[in-house]
Amino acid sequence: MTNLMSPQPSQPSQPAQPAKSNANGWAAWLLIGLAIAAVVVLAVVNTTATNKASSPAAPVAASGDDVVVDVTVDGMAFVPNSVDVPAGSRLIVNFTNTGDKVHDLKIGDNETGRIEPGKSAQLDAGVITEDIKGICTIAGHEMQGMTFMVHATGANSEASSGEHNHAVAGASNPFVTVPSAADRTKKRDDFQARDAALAPSTGTVHEETWEMTEEVREVAPGVKQVQWLFNGQAPGPTLHGKVGDTFKITLVNHGTMGHSVDFHAGEVNPDTTMATIEPGEELTYEFTANRSGIWMYHCSTDPMSLHIANGMMGAVIIDPVGDDALSDVDGEYTFVASDVFLGDQAIGANPDRVANGDFDLMAFNGYPNQYDLEPLHAKVGETVRLWVLNVGPDQPLSFHVVGEQFDTVYKEGTYLIRDEKRTGSQALDLLPAQGGFVEMTFNEPGTYSFVNHIMTNAEKGQHGKIIVTE
Numbered sequence: 001m002t003n004l005m006s007p008q009p010s011q012p013s014q015p016a017q018p019a020k021s022n023a024n025g026w027a028a029w030l031l032i033g034l035a036i037a038a039v040v041v042l043a044v045v046n047t048t049a050t051n052k053a054s055s056p057a058a059p060v061a062a063s064g065d066d067v068v069v070d071v072t073v074d075g076m077a078f079v080p081n082s083v084d085v086p087a088g089s090r091l092i093v094n095f096t097n098t099g100d101k102v103h104d105l106k107i108g109d110n111e112t113g114r115i116e117p118g119k120s121a122q123l124d125a126g127v128i129t130e131d132i133k134g135i136c137t138i139a140g141h142e143m144q145g146m147t148f149m150v151h152a153t154g155a156n157s158e159a160s161s162g163e164h165n166h167a168v169a170g171a172s173n174p175f176v177t178v179p180s181a182a183d184r185t186k187k188r189d190d191f192q193a194r195d196a197a198l199a200p201s202t203g204t205v206h207e208e209t210w211e212m213t214e215e216v217r218e219v220a221p222g223v224k225q226v227q228w229l230f231n232g233q234a235p236g237p238t239l240h241g242k243v244g245d246t247f248k249i250t251l252v253n254h255g256t257m258g259h260s261v262d263f264h265a266g267e268v269n270p271d272t273t274m275a276t277i278e279p280g281e282e283l284t285y286e287f288t289a290n291r292s293g294i295w296m297y298h299c300s301t302d303p304m305s306l307h308i309a310n311g312m313m314g315a316v317i318i319d320p321v322g323d324d325a326l327s328d329v330d331g332e333y334t335f336v337a338s339d340v341f342l343g344d345q346a347i348g349a350n351p352d353r354v355a356n357g358d359f360d361l362m363a364f365n366g367y368p369n370q371y372d373l374e375p376l377h378a379k380v381g382e383t384v385r386l387w388v389l390n391v392g393p394d395q396p397l398s399f400h401v402v403g404e405q406f407d408t409v410y411k412e413g414t415y416l417i418r419d420e421k422r423t424g425s426q427a428l429d430l431l432p433a434q435g436g437f438v439e440m441t442f443n444e445p446g447t448y449s450f451v452n453h454i455m456t457n458a459e460k461g462q463h464g465k466i467i468v469t470e
């Protein structure tokens with residue numbers, strides 16, 4: 001009614017004049033008319049609501065039953081992270097913070113308050129009549145996966161959303177529930193990370209045949225979608241040679257669309273060598289590696305962003321020779337950094353989202369957080385060389401290792417620093433299609449994270465671990 005009464009704000013400032021009383025009288029009758037109309041409308045709404053109540057769906061009356069659930073914490077997730085409650089029942093949560101940080105649990109308007117690690121609290125979440133989301137209210141914790149979905153069973157809850165198994169991490173991809181950081185770092189037995197170790201270079205002529213296929217693959221925990229692949233892998237195979245070597249890569253297109261390849265490691269005529277080949281066709285791409293470094297390759301069929309986003313990219317590492325040869329190290333690894341776009345399982349990366357640069361997750365070697373699930377290992381005193389290539393298609397990379405300083409950094413054909421004792425580097429910055437390597441020596445045991453120091457991209461999955469032991 002407040003809104004109906006409001007269209008006369010200027011009256012007090014109106015000058016007195018004969019017409020005013022007539023106008024006021026007219027306005028008063030208008031308001032009475034509107035008020036009557038409003039009462040009629042409200043009555044209709046009430047009738048509708050009453051009619052709805054007589055159907056089995058909703059609203060829900062309190063049943064007097066209690067549902068009691070024990071909830072704990074694992075990392076940045078509630079365990080369990082959802083509960084089914086018969087609509088009309090009261091939900092009681094016995095919350096124990098088994099994590100190592102302070103957390104709370106808020107469901108609707110009811111909350112536990114801050115709970116220290118090891119402490120417990122009971123939360124009366126009230127009578128559950130519809131699906132409702134619980135969260136940890138501490139800044140950033142919901143985003144990292146601390147959500148708790150309460151599903152009202154038997155209620156008319158079609159309008160509410162929420163997945164049983166995957167926390168929604170503030171993501172808004174309409175095609176898929178984007179796995180949260182908690183989902184992505186949850187221990188699992190069925191996962192094998194891509195081996196990041198750089199295989200040694202052998203021979204001077206590198207001859208390979210790569211099948212190009214389009215296949216459904218797991219691209220993140222709980223998410224499978226079509227990927228476009230060089231030889232069944234995304235990224236494609238890492239090629240490793242040395243200056244002067246020849247590469248002969250025969251591509252066979254077993255896909256449903258045209259594909260191609262562009263090896264940045266060689267200098268060739270793009271018109272012919274990088275030509276798109278149609279399904280069933282093949283092409284041999286030959287180049288000589290005249291210059292050292294880590295070089296991107298990718299499908300160069302338009303839209304390239306989409307072909308790259310679907311997995312058609314990879315690295316060629318060319319070692320320098322002679323006086324420029326690299327020193328021996330204890331471990332040598334390759335990380336290809338990429339943006340991850342999700343979409344319909346049967347289609348793959350959503351083309352509109354790729355066109356808009358609307359990425360969902362970030363990855364090293366094609367799979368978000370895979371080296372959190374299966375860390376690399378090193379010993380105290382060992383020196384490692386990490387080759388890093390950013391294939392984008394869009395996002396920049398600021399490669400950093402938490403707890404370490406690089407004494408050697410090589411980027412795009414030149415050493416920024418080399419074997420330094422008194423100075424060092426903290427991050428290697430790489431735009432898409434740029435690469436290099438960093439070297440460091442571990443002085444103490446510990447868990448050293450390697451990250452994109454563009455922190456929100458680390459939090460989207462460009463994060464892994466190196467465990468250093470004595």
Ligand SMILES: [Cu+2]
Pocket residue numbers: 228258259260299300301307312
């Ligand atoms: Cu392609």
